[in-house]
Amino acid sequence: MPDDLWALRLPWPRIVGGVNSRGEHDPQDGFSGANISYRVGQKPELVAHHRHLLMVSLETADWPVVCAEQVHGNRVAMVDAGDLSTLQSCPAGRVIKQTDGLVTQTPGLLLNLVFADCVPIFLYCSQPLTIGVLHAGWRGTAAQIARRGVEAMVESGATVRDLQAIIGPAICSDCYEVGPEVVEAMAHLPGVPEAMRKTGQYKVDLPEINRLSLIAAGVRPEAIKTSSLCTRCGPIPLFSYRGSGGKTGLHGGFIGIQPHPQGTPPSSSC
Ligand SMILES: [Zn+2]
Numbered sequence: 001m002p003d004d005l006w007a008l009r010l011p012w013p014r015i016v017g018g019v020n021s022r023g024e025h026d027p028q029d030g031f032s033g034a035n036i037s038y039r040v041g042q043k044p045e046l047v048a049h050h051r052h053l054l055m056v057s058l059e060t061a062d063w064p065v066v067c068a069e070q071v072h073g074n075r076v077a078m079v080d081a082g083d084l085s086t087l088q089s090c091p092a093g094r095v096i097k098q099t100d101g102l103v104t105q106t107p108g109l110l111l112n113l114v115f116a117d118c119v120p121i122f123l124y125c126s127q128p129l130t131i132g133v134l135h136a137g138w139r140g141t142a143a144q145i146a147r148r149g150v151e152a153m154v155e156s157g158a159t160v161r162d163l164q165a166i167i168g169p170a171i172c173s174d175c176y177e178v179g180p181e182v183v184e185a186m187a188h189l190p191g192v193p194e195a196m197r198k199t200g201q202y203k204v205d206l207p208e209i210n211r212l213s214l215i216a217a218g219v220r221p222e223a224i225k226t227s228s229l230c231t232r233c234g235p236i237p238l239f240s241y242r243g244s245g246g247k248t249g250l251h252g253g254f255i256g257i258q259p260h261p262q263g264t265p266p267s268s269s270c
Contacts, residue, residue, distance in 0.1 A: 005057050007236045008168050008227055010255060012124045015131060016058045017110075017255035019120055019168045019227075020050075020136065022237040034235065035249025037114045038091040040085070042249060051092065051252075055110070060256055063110045064091030068102055070113060070135050074143035076101030076152040100140050103132035103152045110256040115218050116239040117176075117231045119206050120168035120253035121214070123149055125158035133255045140179065143186040146213035160218035168253060169229035169238055173197065173205035176232075176242070190216040 009018040025033030034050045035042050055061040066079050077099045089096035092112065096102070102111040105128060113120065113135045123132035134140075134149040154160055173195070183202050186192050191212035196207040207226050215221050230253055231251075232240040239249045 005054055007229055007251070008166070010122060010124075010166065012164065014129065014258045015124060015127070015255065016060060016258060017122070017253070019115070019132075019238075019253050020054050020251050022239050022249070022251060024156060025237060030239075030244025030248040033239065033249060034251070035239065036092075036112075036252040037250040040249050043142055044091065047091075054136070054254070056256065058110070058256070060110050060254075063108050063159070063256060065112050065130075066102060066104075067092050067095045067112050067114075068099040068135070069095060069097045070100050071098055072135075072137050072139035073098065073100050074140055074145040074148045075099045076103060076134065076145065078147045078152055078156055079104045079111070080106045081109065085108075085225035098147055100136075101132060101134040101149050101152065103130065103149070103156055104257070105130050105156055105267070107257040110254055113253045114250035115170070115231070115253060116244075116248045116250050118173040119210050121149060121210060121256055122166040122168065122253065123153050124164045124166075125153055127162065128157045128259060130156050130158040131255050131257060133253050136206065138182050138185065138194045138204070139205060141206055141209055141213070142182075142189065144189070144213055146210045147217040150214060150217040150219060153246050161220060163219050163223060164221055165214050165224045167207045167211055167224065167226040168209050169227045169231055171232050171240065171242060173203045173208070174233065175230055175240075176204050176206065177201045178204050189213060196245045198249040200210075232259035
């Protein structure tokens with residue numbers, strides 16, 4: 001792995017995480033590079049090595065990791081420390097079945113989903129400190145996982161007007177030609193006609209459609225940032241399902257709350 005492990009780092013106070021880059025890899029081999037999934041056939045020792053470097057970089061090497069099965073649905077699970085013992089073990093930590101989004105208020109837990117073209121969405125509320133990560137491919141986008149993620153944050157006590165969101169690296173519209181079934185599945189979503197272009201074939205802007213879904217769910221437009229990186233056309237190397245003809249490793253979206261605030265707040269002069 002190169003020195004620069006990360007394509008995106010999350011900027012929020014007390015929050016660790018981001019999306020790892022693919023790093024050095026053989027362009028002819030869709031699996032080569034800093035894959036973090038045990039489910040794509042890469043040697044487990046190599047996956048563990050990639051994951052370890054990333055965890056050390058985040059200073060979360062001893063944190064429990066919570067993953068999701070990721071079935072292209074819209075279920076978002078709320079996780080707390082008490083759930084850990086009840087969750088099924090997986091090579092990366094614990095896994096929640098039939099789920100594509102994770103939300104927590106528990107410090108010292110690392111939430112982790114995997115991606116290769118699909119859209120990672122990170123959610124944050126400072127008070128009460130609440131975080132989330134969502135996996136939005138076209139099916140999850142059509143099923144409005146972005147809205148479900150916002151609802152799960154609010155059900156946890158967050159206020160929708162205080163939410164912030166970062167839409168991470170994903171396939172761009174230039175790289176994402178789709179068939180009529182995708183167009184039909186998303187036709188009901190807010191702003192979709194503008195986020196699709198038909199020039200011989202439909203091209204769909206998945207990050208933009210999710211941004212519009214977040215806004216429709218009440219998130220302020222100015223509180224949403226979208227990465228300019230494309231998983232397929234770069235410029236930072238990432239895994240791309242389309243770019244690798246379906247034989248691909250996966251990069252990770254990670255988010256967690258540090259157990260203790262860094263530094264001390266300024267003392268009052270009153
Ligand atoms: Zn692209």
